[in-house]
Amino acid sequence: MFIETEGTPNPATLKFLPGREVMGASGTADFASPELAARSPLAARIFALGGVARVFLGADFITVTQTEEADWQGLRPQVLGAIMEHFMAGLPVLEGQEDAEALDGEDDFDPADAEIVEQIKELLDTRVRPAVAGDGGDIVFRGFRDGVVRLHLQGACSGCPSSRATLKHGVENMLRHYVPEVVAVEQVEA
Numbered sequence: 001m002f003i004e005t006e007g008t009p010n011p012a013t014l015k016f017l018p019g020r021e022v023m024g025a026s027g028t029a030d031f032a033s034p035e036l037a038a039r040s041p042l043a044a045r046i047f048a049l050g051g052v053a054r055v056f057l058g059a060d061f062i063t064v065t066q067t068e069e070a071d072w073q074g075l076r077p078q079v080l081g082a083i084m085e086h087f088m089a090g091l092p093v094l095e096g097q098e099d100a101e102a103l104d105g106e107d108d109f110d111p112a113d114a115e116i117v118e119q120i121k122e123l124l125d126t127r128v129r130p131a132v133a134g135d136g137g138d139i140v141f142r143g144f145r146d147g148v149v150r151l152h153l154q155g156a157c158s159g160c161p162s163s164r165a166t167l168k169h170g171v172e173n174m175l176r177h178y179v180p181e182v183v184a185v186e187q188v189e190a
Contacts, residue, residue: 008136012053015061021059022042022058022059022061023057025059031056037055039094039095042086049078049082050070051075052064053067062083063136063155065156107143110144120175120179128171135157137158139171147182148186150187153187
């Protein structure tokens with residue numbers, strides 16, 4: 001099994017491409033601590049290495065964020081080994097994968113804005129998420145109230161130095177252009 005590794009805009013995060021489906025069409029999963037990773041044998045195995053601050057599982061990739069004390073020179077080969085061992089053992093990536101949608105939380109919006117929210121989600125899914133996934137992360141819609149779109153950044157995007165600029169100059173400008181009801185975009189935590 002050959003696993004490719006790519007850098008991301010976040011210097012603390014690497015993207016690992018195992019050459020096979022990780023989460024597939026069932027969505028994504030973001031684990032900010034070992035305790036939250038209990039549902040994922042793969043994420044738990046990576047956290048067990050030490051020096052890992054976050055694990056994000058995408059359709060066909062895994063992004064791992066190191067702690068401030070760790071360095072990629074020592075951690076990268078350990079993560080590669082853990083991913084390889086996991087897939088070679090044939091273990092599930094996420095237990096109860098059919099419940100992956102529940103990991104995303106709930107959307108907060110006025111039902112009267114349902115049509116606007118669908119437009120926002122469509123733009124996020126077709127124009128933003130593919131680009132963000134290319135950088136090893138994901139962006140999740142969390143709500144829309146009073147013209148403000150609330151988004152949660154995951155994976156390499158969480159904690160990335162350029163994430164605020166991406167949200168304000170990229171995502172916000174695009175949404176405001178296509179959906180006049182949008183006045184601002186703000187980042188929220190889970």
